[in-house]
Amino acid sequence: MILLQAEMLELKANPARLAQGTVVEARLDKAKGPVATLLVLNGTLKSGQSVVAGTSCGRIRLMTNYMGKKIAKAGPATAVEILGLTEVPQAGDEFNAVKEDRIAREIAENRKLLARNSASTLEQLFSQIQEGEVKDLNLIVKADVQGSVGAIVASLEKLKNENVRVKIIHTGVGTVNESDVMLAGTSGAIIIGFNVRPSSAVQSMADRDNIQIRTYSVIYDIINDVEDAMKGMLDPEFKEVVLGKIEVRET
Numbered sequence: 001m002i003l004l005q006a007e008m009l010e011l012k013a014n015p016a017r018l019a020q021g022t023v024v025e026a027r028l029d030k031a032k033g034p035v036a037t038l039l040v041l042n043g044t045l046k047s048g049q050s051v052v053a054g055t056s057c058g059r060i061r062l063m064t065n066y067m068g069k070k071i072a073k074a075g076p077a078t079a080v081e082i083l084g085l086t087e088v089p090q091a092g093d094e095f096n097a098v099k100e101d102r103i104a105r106e107i108a109e110n111r112k113l114l115a116r117n118s119a120s121t122l123e124q125l126f127s128q129i130q131e132g133e134v135k136d137l138n139l140i141v142k143a144d145v146q147g148s149v150g151a152i153v154a155s156l157e158k159l160k161n162e163n164v165r166v167k168i169i170h171t172g173v174g175t176v177n178e179s180d181v182m183l184a185g186t187s188g189a190i191i192i193g194f195n196v197r198p199s200s201a202v203q204s205m206a207d208r209d210n211i212q213i214r215t216y217s218v219i220y221d222i223i224n225d226v227e228d229a230m231k232g233m234l235d236p237e238f239k240e241v242v243l244g245k246i247e248v249r250e251t
Helices: 002-008 101-112 122-130 146-156 178-187 200-208 219-231
Strands: 020-029 033-042 050-053 056-064 078-085 094-098 136-143 165-173 190-194 213-216
Touching: 020 146, 020 165, 050 078, 050 101, 056 101, 094 101, 101 178, 136 146, 136 178, 136 219, 146 165, 146 190, 146 219, 165 178, 178 190, 178 200, 190 219, 200 213, 213 219
Parallel strands: 136 165, 136 190, 190 213
Antiparallel strands: 020 033, 020 094, 033 078, 050 056, 050 094, 056 078
């Protein structure tokens, strides 16, 4: 049926061009560094080539097939695992092979640029909500595996009230890095780390720029803290509590 569909829909690829495809999954391996599983949709991907995937880039140091065997090239409709990216890309990101490292770096850096420049902490957010200045709570979510990122984002996006909403501006797999701090500075975001911790250099950079990094090991703690941040400075609700009743028998 696959062959019939491919023939009827005239699904074709050109193995002679630079590779293009999709990131199927990605993770941060303690020994190997960023590891990405790619599905080549067009062209031929070769070991040693420079690639850009989302906001990450790098030169392929090792490429293996589905059996874990080292291969030199991969044609259309081939799934491979690669090493050599500078950071962990997002599942679903499109990847492209490019001719030079410089081009890959420029594309990745351009994708990271944002225009706005501000900084905030959860405590500062409380007062801004009270003054009616904030409508979006910008968050950057980093976790140890892609599955955790998805679960956290899905839970956070359900949180909302009449004054503020959660806006996820960036997610990623791996430790909190300098790029995350820079992005938080330009977007006024708070960084949420799940089972990951920033290095001392990154923490110092965040402290200097007044960027808040909060680390957690339990997803429910993240949800509770963000929910408290959203509700913390809302007008209090008054509730009548009946302590007793009196009946007037005579006046």
